[in-house]
Amino acid sequence: MSGLKRGSVAVVGVAESDLGQVAPHTSPVDLMAQATLRALDDCGLKLSDIDGVFSAATQVRTAPMTLAEYLGIKPRYFDGTAIGGSSFMAHVAHAQAAIEHGLCEVALIAYGSTQRSVSRAAASPREFNPYESPYRPFMPSSAYAMAASRHMHQYGTTREQLAEVAVAARKWALLNPKAWEKEPLTIEQVLGARMVSHPFTVRDCCLVVDGGGAMVLTSAARAKSLKKKPVHVLGVGESLSHASIASMPDLTVSAAAESGPKAYTMAGIKPSDVDMVSLYDAFTITPILFLEDLGFCPKGEGGRFVAGGTIAPGGKLAVNTSGGGLSYCHPGMYGLLVMIEAVRQVRGECDKRQVKDCDVALAHGNGGVLSSQCTVLFGGPSTV
Amino acid sequence: MQDLKQQSPYGVFIEHCKKGELAFQVCADDGRAVFYPRVAAPRSGSTNLEWRVSKGLGTVYATTVVYYKGEPPLNVALVDLDEGFRMMSRVEGTDPLQVRIGMRVKVKMAPGDDKQPPFPVFTPLLTEEGSPGSGGGGGSGGQNHPDPSGHPSLGRRGK
Numbered sequence: 086m087s088g089l090k091r092g093s094v095a096v097v098g099v100a101e102s103d104l105g106q107v108a109p110h111t112s113p114v115d116l117m118a119q120a121t122l123r124a125l126d127d128c129g130l131k132l133s134d135i136d137g138v139f140s141a142a143t144q145v146r147t148a149p150m151t152l153a154e155y156l157g158i159k160p161r162y163f164d165g166t167a168i169g170g171s172s173f174m175a176h177v178a179h180a181q182a183a184i185e186h187g188l189c190e191v192a193l194i195a196y197g198s199t200q201r202s203v204s205r206a207a208a209s210p211r212e213f214n215p216y217e218s219p220y221r222p223f224m225p226s227s228a229y230a231m232a233a234s235r236h237m238h239q240y241g242t243t244r245e246q247l248a249e250v251a252v253a254a255r256k257w258a259l260l261n262p263k264a265w266e267k268e269p270l271t272i273e274q275v276l277g278a279r280m281v282s283h284p285f286t287v288r289d290c291c292l293v294v295d296g297g298g299a300m301v302l303t304s305a306a307r308a309k310s311l312k313k314k315p316v317h318v319l320g321v322g323e324s325l326s327h328a329s330i331a332s333m334p335d336l337t338v339s340a341a342a343e344s345g346p347k348a349y350t351m352a353g354i355k356p357s358d359v360d361m362v363s364l365y366d367a368f369t370i371t372p373i374l375f376l377e378d379l380g381f382c383p384k385g386e387g388g389r390f391v392a393g394g395t396i397a398p399g400g401k402l403a404v405n406t407s408g409g410g411l412s413y414c415h416p417g418m419y420g421l422l423v424m425i426e427a428v429r430q431v432r433g434e435c436d437k438r439q440v441k442d443c444d445v446a447l448a449h450g451n452g453g454v455l456s457s458q459c460t461v462l463f464g465g466p467s468t469v
Numbered sequence: 470m471q472d473l474k475q476q477s478p479y480g481v482f483i484e485h486c487k488k489g490e491l492a493f494q495v496c497a498d499d500g501r502a503v504f505y506p507r508v509a510a511p512r513s514g515s516t517n518l519e520w521r522v523s524k525g526l527g528t529v530y531a532t533t534v535v536y537y538k539g540e541p542p543l544n545v546a547l548v549d550l551d552e553g554f555r556m557m558s559r560v561e562g563t564d565p566l567q568v569r570i571g572m573r574v575k576v577k578m579a580p581g582d583d584k585q586p587p588f589p590v591f592t593p594l595l596t597e598e599g600s601p602g603s604g605g606g607g608g609s610g611g612q613n614h615p616d617p618s619g620h621p622s623l624g625r626r627g628k
Contacts, residue, residue, distance in 0.1 A: 215479050216505045217557050219579075219588040222545045223535045231531035231547060238570040282545075283534040283566065331505075331547055331557045336531055 091352055092469035094181045094192075095308035095315035098128030098301035099425045104414045105265050106201055107295045113144045114155045116197030116297035121156065124299040129312040130191060135301070136160055137189030139176035141167040142196055143209040143417055152195055162189035168325065169452020170365055173300070173421040174459030178321035180302050190303060197297030198416035205293050209417055217329060223282050226290055226368065228330035228454035230282040233370040235336040237284065242388030244284050247369040248275035251288050251411050253397035254366060258408025260398060260438035265294050266412040275369075289369040291409075296416035298425050305469070316431045317469045319354070319445070320462040322347025330454045337385075340458040341378035341449060348447075348460040349380075356380035359462075360443040362402060363427040365419060365451040366409040372396070375449050376404070379460065403440040406430060420450035424461060431465045444468055471508050471516075478506035481520060486587040489578045491523040493554050504554035525576030526551045526594065534565040544568050548591055562592040 100123030102116035117140065125131060138160040140148035149163040162183045166175045173194055180192035200208035211224055222228065236242045252272055258264035270288065278286035308315035322344035327333045349355060356379060364372045364379075373387030381402060382390040390396075396404035407413040407426040414422055427446035429435050444467055450459045471478065478494075482505075485492035494503040496510040497517040509516050527550040535543045544565035549555050560568040561577075574591035581587040 215482075219581075219585055220545050220557055220559050220590075221535065221537075221543060222533075222557065223537070227533050227535055227545050230533035231545070234533060234570060235531045280534075280536045282536070283542075329557075331555050336547075 089178070089181050089321065089351060090185060091319050092317040092464070093305055094184050094302050095305050095317045096300055096302050096428050096463065097308050097311045097313065097315060098124035098126075098130065098299075099428050100124040100127055100299050101263065101414075101422065101425065102197060102297035102299075104263060104296040104416070105294050107199060109202065111199055111202065111295070113142050113197035113199055113297065114151055116199070116295070117142075117152050117195040117299065118155050120197070120297050120299035121193060121195050124193075124301050127313060128301050130301060132156055132158055134191045135193045137162040137180060137183055137192035139164045139166075139180055139192060139194040140196065141165055141172040141176075141418065142198060144198060160189065168457035170367065170418040170420045171450030171452040171457045171459040172418060173424060174321070174448065174450035174461050175323050175457075177300075177302065177318060177424070177461050178323055178459070181318055181321060184302065184304055190307065192302045193299060194302070194421060195297070195299040196416075196418060196421045198418065199295045200417045201293055201295045205417070214329060216331070225454050226282040226285060229368040229370055230285050231330060232336040232374070232455060233284055233368070236370060236373065236388070239337055240385035240388065242373065244276055245272055246388035246392050247284065247289055247373070248272040249391045249394070250366065250369040250372050250396070251275045253391065253394065253400070254405055254409040254411040254413075256397045257406050257438055258412035261406075261408050261413055264408040264413040265292055266408065270412075285368060291367045291411055291415035291419070294414055294416055296414045296422070298421040300421060300424065300428070313432060314466055316428045317464050317466075318461060319464040319468060320348035320350070320352030320460075322351070322460045324458045325456065326458070327456055328453060333455060336455075337374070339374050339378050339451070339455050341375050341451075341460065344458045344460040345379040345449070348462050352462040352464070354445065354462065359445050359447045360403070361406065361427065361430045361440045361446040362404045363407075363423045363446060363448040364405060365423055365449060366405055366411050367415070367419070367451060369411070371451055371455075372404060374455070375451070379447065379449060398438065406435060406438045406440065418452070420452070420459075423450055424448040424463075427463050431463050473508070478508060482506050483586045485520075485522065486578060486589065491525050491550075491576045491589045492520055493523055493550070493552065494518040495521050502552050502554040504556055521552070523550050523552055523576065527574055527576070527591065529560065529568060529570050529572045529574060530555060532560070532568045532570060542566070546591070548574060556589075558589060558591050560591045560593065
């Protein structure tokens, strides 16, 4: 995105809401509010400091409005951009623009979902599409499964390589006390699990759990005086390529190949400068596509790249250290949690799963059926 | 411009389906196929769209098999029609797991019911030897596909 200044804003507070399975009758906005108060505590700001509200949620159609009412704040600026799981990366970019232009000074991004409690079908009803619905694809899984079918056909990617992504995520999750999954997972267990939409078994698919999060951003100048060391937004990139999977020009190339370069250009860095990668892993094929499209391996090599534990703890590249949407938490739209892990890595708060000397982290969000792709590069104080 | 008080793009599509026809649009300005049917061509915005009936021959571009509880496995596929557009559909008349990328297929109309108008599905196109055929070049259809979506061609940037 041209026009934004590298490092002009910083993340100063982050928090998850309660995750996993919440109490009956908990609302998505309860979770947003809980996470917001925790994120404010993380940075030492108060509710009354927030003058920008950014939110999207499948269960709350007017999310910024509903959240502002709940919290009793009257934001000067608000944005409800809803493009699926990458919405929150877009919110970071939009918040940066708003803060740079003085439209707000302290921006809150929040999300909540009770999809485990109320069922995925109730939390995220699919829109009717007369050119798709008669064929009864199991969405969104079937769209990603078809992308996997193309990748396997064109590049020889195997189901075992897809399973490596789930196994690596599980190994990271076992280092994260907040992760939903607590037991080890093998490639054989992934392959032998219940088939959902070929080539995906249920272990190739993200979790369906409750949860939410919040992030507070402010200007780099104001960030200096707050509780934690600032984590600067070095670069952002947003891209939309299609809405329905039949309109995706090439199922093996996502628009991350556009959002990534935009973010790298703004940040003035390249993939080899990135210390830790947080990728939206809705399905095992997505990290493979994004590792290629974001420049960590050549197009078509993603399956071979992840084989042998490359992205697992102790591997060559630290990917999804929280355990990801596959094993840590996936509350419907997971993008905010993707960024929270990246911010914590740059802060050095990740204990057993901490990446050594993590100065630059990349967080990449995906929405719809590989439809929206947004990339954010975060850097510690030494990078600005 | 289509008069939406009289007729909708999907309405016209359904009328063709009822006659056993797979309909699509062609932009008369540049000859590009447009699918799904719209009131204007993507990108150019041209309203100079003409309806055509497809020959119904295509190549499987991508495929999956859905496993709904208590039901037989169900194929879902993306099919590249020879006229240069892509659509979601399914391939019937063969084991869903045997539907292969590159397989040549032919349209037929599924009957529908009270709520669902007839809709196009596909069956394997039998070759002269009597086995499901694989079209020439179909296996790499992704690279050659003429971008039916109307979006800036992400595909050409690939590889």
